[in-house]
Amino acid sequence: MNDIMIEMKDVVFEYKSYIEDEILVAVNKVNLTVKKGEFLVILGHNGSGKSTLAKMMNGLLIPTDGDVNVMGINTKDEEKIWDIRQKAGMVFQNPDNQIVATIVEEDVAFGPENQGIPQDEIRKRVDDALEIVEMSAYKKHAPHLLSGGQKQRVAIAGILAMNPDCIIFDEPTSMLDPSGRTEVLQTIKKLNQEQGKTIILITHYMDEAVQGERVVVMSKGEIKLEGSPKGVFKKVDKIKELGLDVPQVTELAYELQKSGININEDILTIEELLNVL
Amino acid sequence: MLKDITIGQYFPGETIIHRLDPRIKISIIVMFITSLFFVNRFFPYIFIVAFILIAISLSKVPIKFIIKGLRPLMFIILITFLINVFMTKGEVIFTLGPLSVTKEGLSQATFMALRLVFLVTGTSLLTLTTSPISLTDGIEELLKPFKRIGLPSHELAMMMTIALRFIPTLLEETDKIMKAQMARGADFESGNIIKRAKNLVPLLVPLFVNAFRRADELAIAMEARCYRGGEGRTRLNELKLDKKDIGIFASMALFFLFILSTRFI
Numbered sequence: 001m002n003d004i005m006i007e008m009k010d011v012v013f014e015y016k017s018y019i020e021d022e023i024l025v026a027v028n029k030v031n032l033t034v035k036k037g038e039f040l041v042i043l044g045h046n047g048s049g050k051s052t053l054a055k056m057m058n059g060l061l062i063p064t065d066g067d068v069n070v071m072g073i074n075t076k077d078e079e080k081i082w083d084i085r086q087k088a089g090m091v092f093q094n095p096d097n098q099i100v101a102t103i104v105e106e107d108v109a110f111g112p113e114n115q116g117i118p119q120d121e122i123r124k125r126v127d128d129a130l131e132i133v134e135m136s137a138y139k140k141h142a143p144h145l146l147s148g149g150q151k152q153r154v155a156i157a158g159i160l161a162m163n164p165d166c167i168i169f170d171e172p173t174s175m176l177d178p179s180g181r182t183e184v185l186q187t188i189k190k191l192n193q194e195q196g197k198t199i200i201l202i203t204h205y206m207d208e209a210v211q212g213e214r215v216v217v218m219s220k221g222e223i224k225l226e227g228s229p230k231g232v233f234k235k236v237d238k239i240k241e242l243g244l245d246v247p248q249v250t251e252l253a254y255e256l257q258k259s260g261i262n263i264n265e266d267i268l269t270i271e272e273l274l275n276v277l
Numbered sequence: 278m279l280k281d282i283t284i285g286q287y288f289p290g291e292t293i294i295h296r297l298d299p300r301i302k303i304s305i306i307v308m309f310i311t312s313l314f315f316v317n318r319f320f321p322y323i324f325i326v327a328f329i330l331i332a333i334s335l336s337k338v339p340i341k342f343i344i345k346g347l348r349p350l351m352f353i354i355l356i357t358f359l360i361n362v363f364m365t366k367g368e369v370i371f372t373l374g375p376l377s378v379t380k381e382g383l384s385q386a387t388f389m390a391l392r393l394v395f396l397v398t399g400t401s402l403l404t405l406t407t408s409p410i411s412l413t414d415g416i417e418e419l420l421k422p423f424k425r426i427g428l429p430s431h432e433l434a435m436m437m438t439i440a441l442r443f444i445p446t447l448l449e450e451t452d453k454i455m456k457a458q459m460a461r462g463a464d465f466e467s468g469n470i471i472k473r474a475k476n477l478v479p480l481l482v483p484l485f486v487n488a489f490r491r492a493d494e495l496a497i498a499m500e501a502r503c504y505r506g507g508e509g510r511t512r513l514n515e516l517k518l519d520k521k522d523i524g525i526f527a528s529m530a531l532f533f534l535f536i537l538s539t540r541f542i
Contacts, residue, residue, distance in 0.1 A: 055497075058501060060497060060500065060501060082503050082505065085500075085501055085502070085503050086503060089501070089502075090498075090501040092494065092497070092498055092501075094494060096446055096491070097491050097494035097495050097498060098494070098495065098498035099442070100438070100439065100442065100495070100498075100499060101410065101438060101442060102408075102409050102410055102438065102441055102442045103408070103410060105513070106410055106513060106514075109512075109513035110499075110502055110504070111502040111503060112511075112513075113510055113511055113512060113513060114502060114503040114504045114505065114510060115503055116509040116510060116511050117511055118511060119511060119512065119513065119515055122511065122512075122513045123513065126513065142445075143442075144442075144445040144446055144449075158502065159502070162502065162503065
Protein backbone atom coordinates (compact mmCIF):
# COMPACT_ATOMS: atom_id res chain seq x y z
CA MET A 1 0.00 0.00 0.00
CA ASN A 2 2.75 2.37 0.96
CA ASP A 3 4.61 2.18 -2.29
CA ILE A 4 1.67 3.49 -4.30
CA MET A 5 2.04 7.08 -5.45
CA ILE A 6 -1.16 7.65 -7.42
CA GLU A 7 -4.13 5.38 -7.68
CA MET A 8 -7.02 5.95 -10.10
CA LYS A 9 -10.16 3.90 -9.76
CA ASP A 10 -12.83 3.86 -12.49
CA VAL A 11 -12.11 7.49 -13.22
CA VAL A 12 -14.53 9.29 -15.53
CA PHE A 13 -14.30 12.91 -16.60
CA GLU A 14 -17.12 14.52 -18.52
CA TYR A 15 -17.51 18.07 -19.66
CA LYS A 16 -20.18 20.01 -21.40
CA SER A 17 -19.58 21.18 -24.91
CA TYR A 18 -20.01 24.94 -25.21
CA ILE A 19 -21.35 24.92 -28.70
CA GLU A 20 -23.95 22.19 -28.53
CA ASP A 21 -25.65 21.03 -25.40
CA GLU A 22 -24.01 17.64 -25.34
CA ILE A 23 -21.86 15.94 -22.78
CA LEU A 24 -18.43 14.85 -23.92
CA VAL A 25 -16.44 12.16 -22.18
CA ALA A 26 -12.74 13.02 -21.99
CA VAL A 27 -11.70 10.15 -19.74
CA ASN A 28 -13.73 6.97 -19.56
CA LYS A 29 -13.39 4.48 -16.69
CA VAL A 30 -9.63 4.55 -16.35
CA ASN A 31 -7.87 2.39 -13.78
CA LEU A 32 -4.24 3.22 -13.26
CA THR A 33 -1.75 2.77 -10.46
CA VAL A 34 1.55 4.58 -10.33
CA LYS A 35 4.19 3.20 -8.00
CA LYS A 36 6.69 5.32 -6.07
CA GLY A 37 9.88 5.96 -7.99
CA GLU A 38 8.36 4.81 -11.26
CA PHE A 39 8.91 6.44 -14.66
CA LEU A 40 5.56 6.20 -16.40
CA VAL A 41 4.90 7.50 -19.89
CA ILE A 42 1.40 8.31 -21.09
CA LEU A 43 1.15 8.33 -24.87
CA GLY A 44 -1.71 9.46 -27.01
CA HIS A 45 -2.57 11.78 -29.86
CA ASN A 46 -4.44 15.08 -29.48
CA GLY A 47 -7.79 14.72 -27.77
CA SER A 48 -7.05 11.29 -26.35
CA GLY A 49 -7.69 12.56 -22.83
CA LYS A 50 -4.11 12.35 -21.62
CA SER A 51 -3.86 15.94 -20.41
CA THR A 52 -7.21 15.68 -18.65
CA LEU A 53 -5.96 12.53 -16.94
CA ALA A 54 -2.83 14.38 -15.83
CA LYS A 55 -4.78 17.34 -14.44
CA MET A 56 -6.81 14.94 -12.31
CA MET A 57 -3.63 13.61 -10.73
CA ASN A 58 -3.05 16.74 -8.65
CA GLY A 59 -6.56 17.96 -8.13
CA LEU A 60 -6.61 20.63 -10.84
CA LEU A 61 -9.61 18.73 -12.16
CA ILE A 62 -11.88 16.62 -10.00
CA PRO A 63 -13.23 13.43 -11.64
CA THR A 64 -16.95 13.33 -12.46
CA ASP A 65 -17.02 9.76 -11.27
CA GLY A 66 -14.51 7.46 -9.59
CA ASP A 67 -11.66 8.30 -7.26
CA VAL A 68 -8.12 9.58 -7.55
CA ASN A 69 -5.87 9.01 -4.55
CA VAL A 70 -2.51 10.72 -4.25
CA MET A 71 -0.43 9.01 -1.55
CA GLY A 72 -3.65 7.90 0.05
CA ILE A 73 -5.38 11.29 -0.07
CA ASN A 74 -8.51 11.57 -2.20
CA THR A 75 -8.42 14.60 -4.51
CA LYS A 76 -12.07 15.28 -3.63
CA ASP A 77 -10.94 16.24 -0.13
CA GLU A 78 -10.89 20.02 -0.53
CA GLU A 79 -9.09 20.65 2.72
CA LYS A 80 -6.11 18.62 1.66
CA ILE A 81 -5.88 19.91 -1.90
CA TRP A 82 -2.70 21.90 -1.13
CA ASP A 83 -1.03 18.83 0.36
CA ILE A 84 -1.82 16.95 -2.82
CA ARG A 85 -0.40 19.69 -5.01
CA GLN A 86 2.74 19.82 -2.90
CA LYS A 87 3.19 16.04 -3.29
CA ALA A 88 2.42 15.95 -7.00
CA GLY A 89 3.93 18.88 -8.86
CA MET A 90 3.14 19.64 -12.46
CA VAL A 91 5.15 21.08 -15.34
CA PHE A 92 3.19 22.39 -18.31
CA GLN A 93 3.69 22.66 -22.03
CA ASN A 94 4.44 26.34 -22.53
CA PRO A 95 7.36 27.54 -20.38
CA ASP A 96 6.38 31.19 -20.93
CA ASN A 97 2.99 30.73 -19.34
CA GLN A 98 4.15 29.16 -16.10
CA ILE A 99 6.93 31.51 -15.06
CA VAL A 100 5.55 34.13 -12.68
CA ALA A 101 8.42 36.34 -11.56
CA THR A 102 10.85 38.59 -13.42
CA ILE A 103 13.99 36.98 -11.97
CA VAL A 104 14.84 33.27 -12.21
CA GLU A 105 15.45 32.67 -8.51
CA GLU A 106 12.35 34.63 -7.50
CA ASP A 107 10.31 32.39 -9.76
CA VAL A 108 11.79 29.20 -8.33
CA ALA A 109 10.93 30.55 -4.88
CA PHE A 110 7.28 31.13 -5.83
CA GLY A 111 6.08 27.62 -4.84
CA PRO A 112 7.76 27.43 -1.42
CA GLU A 113 6.72 31.05 -0.73
CA ASN A 114 3.11 30.00 -1.26
CA GLN A 115 3.57 27.12 1.13
CA GLY A 116 4.78 29.48 3.85
CA ILE A 117 8.24 27.89 4.19
CA PRO A 118 10.68 29.91 6.38
CA GLN A 119 13.08 32.20 4.51
CA ASP A 120 16.35 30.29 5.17
CA GLU A 121 14.76 27.07 4.01
CA ILE A 122 13.47 28.72 0.81
CA ARG A 123 16.97 30.00 0.04
CA LYS A 124 18.38 26.49 0.43
CA ARG A 125 15.67 24.86 -1.67
CA VAL A 126 16.01 27.42 -4.46
CA ASP A 127 19.79 26.95 -4.63
CA ASP A 128 19.47 23.16 -4.57
CA ALA A 129 16.74 23.07 -7.20
CA LEU A 130 18.69 25.33 -9.56
CA GLU A 131 21.76 23.17 -9.01
CA ILE A 132 19.88 20.00 -9.98
CA VAL A 133 18.55 21.47 -13.23
CA GLU A 134 21.97 23.03 -13.88
CA MET A 135 20.70 26.59 -14.03
CA SER A 136 22.59 28.06 -11.04
CA ALA A 137 24.58 30.36 -13.32
CA TYR A 138 21.35 32.05 -14.44
CA LYS A 139 19.97 32.70 -10.95
CA LYS A 140 19.71 36.47 -11.36
CA HIS A 141 18.71 36.48 -15.03
CA ALA A 142 15.40 37.62 -16.47
CA PRO A 143 13.46 34.56 -17.69
CA HIS A 144 12.44 36.07 -21.02
CA LEU A 145 16.08 36.21 -22.11
CA LEU A 146 16.58 32.45 -21.70
CA SER A 147 16.13 29.80 -24.40
CA GLY A 148 13.07 27.54 -24.42
CA GLY A 149 14.92 24.59 -22.90
CA GLN A 150 16.39 26.79 -20.19
CA LYS A 151 12.98 28.29 -19.38
CA GLN A 152 11.48 24.84 -19.08
CA ARG A 153 14.30 23.80 -16.74
CA VAL A 154 13.58 26.87 -14.60
CA ALA A 155 9.95 25.78 -14.49
CA ILE A 156 11.08 22.30 -13.39
CA ALA A 157 13.25 23.88 -10.67
CA GLY A 158 10.19 25.84 -9.53
CA ILE A 159 8.35 22.56 -8.98
CA LEU A 160 11.39 20.84 -7.43
CA ALA A 161 11.69 23.61 -4.84
CA MET A 162 8.28 22.55 -3.49
CA ASN A 163 9.90 19.20 -2.70
CA PRO A 164 7.30 16.96 -4.37
CA ASP A 165 7.39 13.17 -4.42
CA CYS A 166 6.00 13.00 -7.90
CA ILE A 167 6.29 15.30 -10.91
CA ILE A 168 3.79 15.21 -13.76
CA PHE A 169 5.07 16.55 -17.07
CA ASP A 170 2.33 17.58 -19.48
CA GLU A 171 4.01 17.58 -22.90
CA PRO A 172 7.01 19.53 -21.59
CA THR A 173 8.98 19.39 -24.84
CA SER A 174 6.37 19.99 -27.50
CA MET A 175 7.19 23.70 -27.81
CA LEU A 176 10.96 23.30 -27.74
CA ASP A 177 13.61 22.93 -30.42
CA PRO A 178 15.56 19.63 -30.64
CA SER A 179 18.39 20.76 -28.37
CA GLY A 180 15.90 22.08 -25.81
CA ARG A 181 14.09 18.74 -25.92
CA THR A 182 17.28 16.83 -25.19
CA GLU A 183 18.11 19.16 -22.26
CA VAL A 184 14.69 18.76 -20.69
CA LEU A 185 14.53 15.01 -21.24
CA GLN A 186 17.94 14.54 -19.64
CA THR A 187 16.80 16.59 -16.65
CA ILE A 188 13.67 14.46 -16.31
CA LYS A 189 15.70 11.23 -16.37
CA LYS A 190 18.10 12.67 -13.84
CA LEU A 191 15.23 13.51 -11.48
CA ASN A 192 14.00 9.94 -11.68
CA GLN A 193 17.36 8.23 -11.29
CA GLU A 194 19.26 10.54 -8.93
CA GLN A 195 16.50 12.23 -6.94
CA GLY A 196 14.19 9.22 -6.82
CA LYS A 197 11.18 11.25 -7.96
CA THR A 198 8.20 9.49 -9.44
CA ILE A 199 7.84 10.74 -13.02
CA ILE A 200 4.73 10.80 -15.16
CA LEU A 201 5.60 12.01 -18.63
CA ILE A 202 2.84 12.83 -21.06
CA THR A 203 4.01 13.04 -24.62
CA HIS A 204 3.32 12.21 -28.21
CA TYR A 205 6.95 11.73 -29.15
CA MET A 206 7.75 8.05 -29.47
CA ASP A 207 11.46 8.45 -28.86
CA GLU A 208 10.63 10.04 -25.49
CA ALA A 209 8.25 7.24 -24.60
CA VAL A 210 11.07 4.72 -25.05
CA GLN A 211 12.84 6.26 -22.05
CA GLY A 212 10.14 5.20 -19.60
CA GLU A 213 9.84 2.05 -17.53
CA ARG A 214 6.19 1.62 -18.35
CA VAL A 215 4.09 2.99 -21.19
CA VAL A 216 0.36 3.59 -21.20
CA VAL A 217 -1.27 4.32 -24.56
CA MET A 218 -4.49 6.30 -24.46
CA SER A 219 -7.09 6.80 -27.12
CA LYS A 220 -10.59 8.25 -26.89
CA GLY A 221 -10.34 8.52 -23.13
CA GLU A 222 -9.44 4.91 -22.54
CA ILE A 223 -6.24 3.00 -21.89
CA LYS A 224 -5.70 0.82 -24.94
CA LEU A 225 -2.25 -0.60 -24.29
CA GLU A 226 -0.07 -0.89 -21.24
CA GLY A 227 3.31 -2.41 -20.55
CA SER A 228 7.04 -2.01 -20.90
CA PRO A 229 8.19 0.06 -23.91
CA LYS A 230 9.45 -3.12 -25.58
CA GLY A 231 6.19 -4.89 -24.98
CA VAL A 232 4.06 -2.02 -26.21
CA PHE A 233 5.99 -1.09 -29.32
CA LYS A 234 6.11 -4.73 -30.41
CA LYS A 235 2.45 -4.32 -31.32
CA VAL A 236 3.21 -2.16 -34.32
CA ASP A 237 -0.11 -2.77 -36.08
CA LYS A 238 -2.17 -2.02 -33.00
CA ILE A 239 -0.30 1.25 -32.37
CA LYS A 240 -0.76 2.36 -35.97
CA GLU A 241 -4.42 1.57 -35.67
CA LEU A 242 -4.60 4.06 -32.77
CA GLY A 243 -3.16 6.76 -35.00
CA LEU A 244 0.29 6.74 -33.44
CA ASP A 245 3.72 5.89 -34.75
CA VAL A 246 6.30 3.52 -33.35
CA PRO A 247 9.93 4.68 -33.10
CA GLN A 248 11.58 4.66 -36.54
CA VAL A 249 14.09 1.96 -35.60
CA THR A 250 11.34 -0.32 -34.34
CA GLU A 251 9.41 0.17 -37.53
CA LEU A 252 12.48 -0.66 -39.61
CA ALA A 253 13.04 -3.86 -37.62
CA TYR A 254 9.37 -4.73 -38.01
CA GLU A 255 9.45 -4.25 -41.76
CA LEU A 256 12.69 -6.22 -42.05
CA GLN A 257 11.13 -9.08 -40.18
CA LYS A 258 8.01 -8.97 -42.31
CA SER A 259 10.11 -9.30 -45.45
CA GLY A 260 11.71 -12.45 -44.13
CA ILE A 261 14.83 -11.34 -42.30
CA ASN A 262 15.15 -12.97 -38.93
CA ILE A 263 15.33 -10.13 -36.44
CA ASN A 264 13.86 -9.34 -33.04
CA GLU A 265 10.92 -7.01 -33.26
CA ASP A 266 11.40 -5.41 -29.84
CA ILE A 267 14.17 -3.07 -30.91
CA LEU A 268 13.86 0.49 -29.58
CA THR A 269 17.18 2.25 -30.14
CA ILE A 270 19.70 2.56 -32.95
CA GLU A 271 22.37 0.86 -30.80
CA GLU A 272 20.19 -2.21 -30.27
CA LEU A 273 19.57 -2.51 -33.99
CA LEU A 274 23.27 -2.14 -34.74
CA ASN A 275 24.08 -4.92 -32.30
CA VAL A 276 21.56 -7.26 -33.86
CA LEU A 277 22.69 -6.52 -37.39
CA MET B 278 9.53 50.53 -32.79
CA LEU B 279 8.09 48.63 -29.83
CA LYS B 280 11.50 48.02 -28.33
CA ASP B 281 11.88 51.73 -27.46
CA ILE B 282 9.41 51.62 -24.60
CA THR B 283 11.40 52.20 -21.44
CA ILE B 284 8.69 52.00 -18.75
CA GLY B 285 10.08 50.48 -15.60
CA GLN B 286 13.53 50.14 -17.10
CA TYR B 287 16.07 49.16 -14.51
CA PHE B 288 19.72 50.18 -14.51
CA PRO B 289 21.49 47.54 -12.39
CA GLY B 290 24.05 48.68 -9.88
CA GLU B 291 25.32 48.25 -6.34
CA THR B 292 25.35 51.88 -5.20
CA ILE B 293 23.95 53.32 -1.98
CA ILE B 294 20.84 54.44 -3.91
CA HIS B 295 20.31 50.96 -5.35
CA ARG B 296 20.65 49.32 -1.97
CA LEU B 297 18.32 51.70 -0.16
CA ASP B 298 15.15 49.96 1.01
CA PRO B 299 12.43 50.33 -1.66
CA ARG B 300 9.90 51.48 0.95
CA ILE B 301 12.21 54.35 1.92
CA LYS B 302 12.83 55.22 -1.72
CA ILE B 303 9.11 55.30 -2.52
CA SER B 304 8.37 57.44 0.55
CA ILE B 305 11.13 59.85 -0.41
CA ILE B 306 9.72 60.13 -3.94
CA VAL B 307 6.23 60.80 -2.53
CA MET B 308 7.65 63.56 -0.35
CA PHE B 309 9.61 64.85 -3.35
CA ILE B 310 6.50 65.05 -5.54
CA THR B 311 4.47 66.70 -2.76
CA SER B 312 7.07 69.38 -2.25
CA LEU B 313 7.33 69.98 -6.00
CA PHE B 314 3.67 70.89 -6.08
CA PHE B 315 3.85 72.85 -2.86
CA VAL B 316 6.70 75.11 -3.83
CA ASN B 317 5.50 78.41 -5.29
CA ARG B 318 8.70 80.30 -6.03
CA PHE B 319 11.99 79.76 -7.77
CA PHE B 320 14.56 79.74 -5.02
CA PRO B 321 13.67 76.39 -3.33
CA TYR B 322 14.21 74.81 -6.74
CA ILE B 323 17.91 75.34 -6.18
CA PHE B 324 17.72 72.73 -3.43
CA ILE B 325 15.60 70.43 -5.55
CA VAL B 326 18.13 70.62 -8.39
CA ALA B 327 20.93 69.95 -5.91
CA PHE B 328 18.98 66.99 -4.52
CA ILE B 329 18.42 65.49 -7.99
CA LEU B 330 22.01 66.03 -9.09
CA ILE B 331 23.43 64.47 -5.92
CA ALA B 332 21.06 61.51 -6.21
CA ILE B 333 21.98 60.94 -9.88
CA SER B 334 25.70 61.11 -9.23
CA LEU B 335 25.39 58.75 -6.25
CA SER B 336 23.38 56.26 -8.30
CA LYS B 337 25.97 56.27 -11.13
CA VAL B 338 23.16 56.21 -13.69
CA PRO B 339 24.49 57.85 -16.88
CA ILE B 340 22.85 61.22 -17.43
CA LYS B 341 21.86 60.22 -20.98
CA PHE B 342 19.53 57.57 -19.53
CA ILE B 343 17.67 60.25 -17.61
CA ILE B 344 17.47 62.47 -20.70
CA LYS B 345 16.19 59.52 -22.74
CA GLY B 346 13.39 59.17 -20.21
CA LEU B 347 12.49 62.84 -20.67
CA ARG B 348 12.34 62.73 -24.45
CA PRO B 349 8.87 61.16 -24.87
CA LEU B 350 7.47 63.82 -22.53
CA MET B 351 9.10 66.74 -24.35
CA PHE B 352 5.88 67.32 -26.27
CA ILE B 353 3.74 67.59 -23.14
CA ILE B 354 6.29 69.84 -21.46
CA LEU B 355 6.39 72.08 -24.53
CA ILE B 356 2.60 72.37 -24.71
CA THR B 357 2.39 73.18 -21.01
CA PHE B 358 5.03 75.83 -21.52
CA LEU B 359 3.28 77.43 -24.52
CA ILE B 360 -0.17 77.45 -22.92
CA ASN B 361 1.23 79.10 -19.82
CA VAL B 362 3.20 81.64 -21.83
CA PHE B 363 0.18 82.81 -23.83
CA MET B 364 -2.63 82.37 -21.36
CA THR B 365 -1.33 84.16 -18.30
CA LYS B 366 -2.48 87.75 -17.94
CA GLY B 367 -0.15 90.49 -16.82
CA GLU B 368 2.48 92.93 -18.02
CA VAL B 369 2.77 92.51 -21.80
CA ILE B 370 6.27 92.15 -23.20
CA PHE B 371 5.40 91.69 -26.88
CA THR B 372 2.41 90.67 -29.00
CA LEU B 373 2.24 88.00 -31.69
CA GLY B 374 -1.00 88.51 -33.62
CA PRO B 375 -3.87 87.76 -31.22
CA LEU B 376 -1.47 86.26 -28.67
CA SER B 377 0.53 88.25 -26.22
CA VAL B 378 3.45 87.20 -24.10
CA THR B 379 3.51 88.54 -20.58
CA LYS B 380 6.23 88.72 -18.01
CA GLU B 381 4.16 86.71 -15.55
CA GLY B 382 3.35 84.18 -18.25
CA LEU B 383 6.99 83.65 -19.04
CA SER B 384 7.95 83.03 -15.44
CA GLN B 385 4.87 80.87 -14.81
CA ALA B 386 5.64 78.79 -17.90
CA THR B 387 9.28 78.25 -16.97
CA PHE B 388 8.15 77.29 -13.49
CA MET B 389 5.66 74.72 -14.76
CA ALA B 390 8.08 73.25 -17.28
CA LEU B 391 10.76 72.91 -14.60
CA ARG B 392 8.26 71.26 -12.28
CA LEU B 393 7.44 68.64 -14.92
CA VAL B 394 11.11 68.02 -15.71
CA PHE B 395 11.89 67.50 -12.01
CA LEU B 396 8.87 65.26 -11.61
CA VAL B 397 9.96 62.96 -14.44
CA THR B 398 13.63 62.91 -13.47
CA GLY B 399 12.83 62.10 -9.85
CA THR B 400 10.43 59.27 -10.61
CA SER B 401 12.54 57.79 -13.39
CA LEU B 402 15.48 57.77 -10.99
CA LEU B 403 13.33 55.63 -8.72
CA THR B 404 12.52 53.07 -11.41
CA LEU B 405 16.07 53.12 -12.77
CA THR B 406 17.61 52.25 -9.42
CA THR B 407 14.98 49.84 -8.08
CA SER B 408 14.43 46.41 -9.61
CA PRO B 409 10.77 45.83 -10.54
CA ILE B 410 10.47 43.10 -7.98
CA SER B 411 11.68 45.17 -5.03
CA LEU B 412 9.53 48.04 -6.29
CA THR B 413 6.39 45.91 -6.13
CA ASP B 414 7.52 44.45 -2.78
CA GLY B 415 7.92 47.98 -1.48
CA ILE B 416 4.49 49.05 -2.71
CA GLU B 417 2.92 45.95 -1.18
CA GLU B 418 4.50 46.64 2.19
CA LEU B 419 3.59 50.32 2.14
CA LEU B 420 -0.03 49.58 1.25
CA LYS B 421 -0.41 46.86 3.87
CA PRO B 422 -1.81 49.19 6.56
CA PHE B 423 -4.69 50.02 4.17
CA LYS B 424 -5.70 46.38 3.98
CA ARG B 425 -8.06 46.95 6.87
CA ILE B 426 -10.15 49.34 4.80
CA GLY B 427 -10.33 46.78 2.01
CA LEU B 428 -7.35 47.62 -0.18
CA PRO B 429 -6.03 44.34 -1.67
CA SER B 430 -2.33 45.19 -1.35
CA HIS B 431 -0.99 41.72 -2.09
CA GLU B 432 -3.20 41.24 -5.13
CA LEU B 433 -2.20 44.64 -6.51
CA ALA B 434 1.48 43.82 -6.11
CA MET B 435 1.01 40.39 -7.71
CA MET B 436 -0.77 41.99 -10.66
CA MET B 437 2.09 44.44 -11.12
CA THR B 438 4.67 41.65 -10.99
CA ILE B 439 2.81 39.62 -13.59
CA ALA B 440 2.32 42.66 -15.81
CA LEU B 441 6.03 43.44 -15.68
CA ARG B 442 6.88 39.81 -16.31
CA PHE B 443 4.68 39.66 -19.43
CA ILE B 444 5.62 42.99 -21.04
CA PRO B 445 8.60 41.49 -22.95
CA THR B 446 6.66 38.32 -23.81
CA LEU B 447 3.73 40.26 -25.23
CA LEU B 448 6.00 42.67 -27.11
CA GLU B 449 7.72 39.71 -28.74
CA GLU B 450 4.34 38.25 -29.60
CA THR B 451 3.12 41.54 -31.11
CA ASP B 452 6.21 41.61 -33.27
CA LYS B 453 5.59 38.05 -34.41
CA ILE B 454 1.90 38.62 -35.23
CA MET B 455 2.76 41.85 -37.02
CA LYS B 456 5.25 40.05 -39.25
CA ALA B 457 2.81 37.21 -39.86
CA GLN B 458 0.06 39.64 -40.89
CA MET B 459 2.48 41.66 -43.03
CA ALA B 460 3.43 38.45 -44.82
CA ARG B 461 -0.25 38.10 -45.70
CA GLY B 462 -0.36 41.62 -47.09
CA ALA B 463 -1.48 43.60 -44.04
CA ASP B 464 -0.35 47.20 -44.17
CA PHE B 465 0.47 48.94 -40.91
CA GLU B 466 2.41 51.88 -42.26
CA SER B 467 0.41 53.85 -44.82
CA GLY B 468 -2.83 55.82 -44.86
CA ASN B 469 -4.24 58.41 -42.50
CA ILE B 470 -4.77 57.94 -38.79
CA ILE B 471 -8.24 56.37 -39.08
CA LYS B 472 -7.13 53.95 -41.76
CA ARG B 473 -4.08 52.98 -39.75
CA ALA B 474 -6.14 52.42 -36.63
CA LYS B 475 -8.45 50.16 -38.65
CA ASN B 476 -5.46 48.23 -39.95
CA LEU B 477 -4.46 47.44 -36.39
CA VAL B 478 -7.53 45.22 -35.88
CA PRO B 479 -5.90 42.09 -37.37
CA LEU B 480 -3.03 42.69 -34.97
CA LEU B 481 -5.03 43.36 -31.83
CA VAL B 482 -7.55 40.53 -32.12
CA PRO B 483 -5.03 37.66 -32.07
CA LEU B 484 -2.97 39.50 -29.47
CA PHE B 485 -5.93 39.72 -27.10
CA VAL B 486 -7.03 36.14 -27.73
CA ASN B 487 -3.51 34.94 -26.96
CA ALA B 488 -3.25 37.11 -23.88
CA PHE B 489 -6.43 35.57 -22.46
CA ARG B 490 -5.19 32.08 -23.23
CA ARG B 491 -1.89 32.88 -21.53
CA ALA B 492 -3.69 34.25 -18.48
CA ASP B 493 -5.71 31.06 -18.21
CA GLU B 494 -2.65 28.82 -18.43
CA LEU B 495 -0.73 30.98 -15.98
CA ALA B 496 -3.58 30.78 -13.48
CA ILE B 497 -3.60 26.98 -13.68
CA ALA B 498 0.19 26.83 -13.32
CA MET B 499 0.01 29.13 -10.29
CA GLU B 500 -2.65 26.97 -8.69
CA ALA B 501 -0.56 23.87 -9.33
CA ARG B 502 2.19 25.63 -7.40
CA CYS B 503 -0.09 26.10 -4.40
CA TYR B 504 -0.83 29.81 -4.91
CA ARG B 505 -3.76 30.80 -2.72
CA GLY B 506 -3.41 34.55 -2.20
CA GLY B 507 -1.29 36.50 0.23
CA GLU B 508 -2.37 34.71 3.43
CA GLY B 509 0.44 32.80 5.09
CA ARG B 510 2.90 33.51 2.34
CA THR B 511 6.61 33.90 3.11
CA ARG B 512 9.23 35.64 1.00
CA LEU B 513 12.62 34.65 -0.38
CA ASN B 514 13.89 38.18 0.09
CA GLU B 515 12.25 39.70 3.12
CA LEU B 516 12.57 43.49 3.28
CA LYS B 517 14.55 44.64 6.29
CA LEU B 518 15.20 48.19 7.43
CA ASP B 519 18.62 48.92 8.89
CA LYS B 520 19.89 51.99 10.73
CA LYS B 521 21.27 53.55 7.57
CA ASP B 522 17.86 53.35 5.85
CA ILE B 523 16.17 55.02 8.79
CA GLY B 524 18.89 57.67 9.00
CA ILE B 525 18.50 58.54 5.32
CA PHE B 526 14.73 58.61 5.66
CA ALA B 527 14.88 60.98 8.65
CA SER B 528 17.30 63.40 7.01
CA MET B 529 15.27 63.41 3.79
CA ALA B 530 12.07 64.06 5.73
CA LEU B 531 13.72 67.07 7.38
CA PHE B 532 15.02 68.29 4.04
CA PHE B 533 11.58 68.20 2.40
CA LEU B 534 9.99 69.75 5.48
CA PHE B 535 12.39 72.65 5.00
CA ILE B 536 11.41 72.93 1.32
CA LEU B 537 7.71 72.89 2.22
CA SER B 538 8.28 75.60 4.81
CA THR B 539 9.69 77.96 2.15
CA ARG B 540 6.12 78.54 1.04
CA PHE B 541 5.38 80.35 4.27
CA ILE B 542 8.51 82.47 4.46
